[in-house]
Amino acid sequence: xxxxxxxxxxxxxxxxxxKGLKFNLEREGYEVILADNGQSALEYWASEQFDMLxxxxxxxxxxxxxxxxxxxxxxxxxxxxxxxxxxxxxxxxLGLEVGADDYIAKPFHLPELLLRVKGILRRRDWYxxxxxxxxxxxxxxxxxxxxxxxxxxxxxEIQLTxxxxxxxxxxxxxxxxxxxxxxxxxxxxxYISATETRTVDNFIVxxxxxxEKNPKKPKYILTVREKGYKFIRTFEKNG
Numbered sequence: 001x002x003x004x005x006x007x008x009x010x011x012x013x014x015x016x017x018x019k020g021l022k023f024n025l026e027r028e029g030y031e032v033i034l035a036d037n038g039q040s041a042l043e044y045w046a047s048e049q050f051d052m053l054x055x056x057x058x059x060x061x062x063x064x065x066x067x068x069x070x071x072x073x074x075x076x077x078x079x080x081x082x083x084x085x086x087x088x089x090x091x092x093x094l095g096l097e098v099g100a101d102d103y104i105a106k107p108f109h110l111p112e113l114l115l116r117v118k119g120i121l122r123r124r125d126w127y128x129x130x131x132x133x134x135x136x137x138x139x140x141x142x143x144x145x146x147x148x149x150x151x152x153x154x155x156x157e158i159q160l161t162x163x164x165x166x167x168x169x170x171x172x173x174x175x176x177x178x179x180x181x182x183x184x185x186x187x188x189x190x191y192i193s194a195t196e197t198r199t200v201d202n203f204i205v206x207x208x209x210x211x212e213k214n215p216k217k218p219k220y221i222l223t224v225r226e227k228g229y230k231f232i233r234t235f236e237k238n239g
Contacts, residue, residue: 007032010032011037013058015036040061042062042067052080054117055068076099081100082095084106087105087106096202146168149161178227179229181197
């Protein structure tokens with residue numbers, strides 16, 4: 001039986017770039033629907049079924065940040081890849097803060113973009129397994145359900161995104177051993193890029209806001225100098 005192609009909603013108002021991306025994505029076997037403004041993107045998303053969204057930030061009518069925010073309000077797990085000329089750390093942090101799974105700055109390397117799209121879609125069915133008790137991890141008065149993404153944080157119950165859940169699951173699985181930024185990128189995002197380790201750092205900042213009483217002095221999600229990050233179930237005592 002022939003597989004149904006994955007459907008991608010591509011939101012880009014630079015027509016030549018949009019056509020080029022559409023062509024190359026379709027060569028990879030994806031079905032691509034193109035929207036050239038934020039309003040059209042939300043209308044498409046509300047009326048049709050897609051497997052992921054590739055989203056520019058600087059769009060007519062409704063900006064990309066607002067598009068991502070509206071989608072996240074309705075679906076916490078829908079994969080969003082931001083593709084934008086805005087490339088500062090602040091822009092990247094804002095894009096990830098509203099729930100994007102990944103962020104690529106323009107100009108970009110096409111093979112790397114295609115690799116990231118493939119990685120995101122490979123994880124599209126990550127939540128398909130049945131929930132079991134062992135999928136719920138408890139620490140202190142908090143917990144994380146690694147199947148549903150629901151969690152009890154320092155300030156109440158929250159819903160983690162797919163990427164946030166995967167980062168926590170990988171850290172927890174290492175039993176207090178450090179995990180490098182490069183390994184987190186490879187296993188959670190599906191690629192390795194020394195220039196993109198800031199993406200990992202931004203996610204760690206968000207997770208600390210959820211699970212640390214004082215995110216600037218973390219007790220559970222620790223930075224290990226020159227090695228990466230590690231999770232400890234009960235915080236280390238000083239001295």
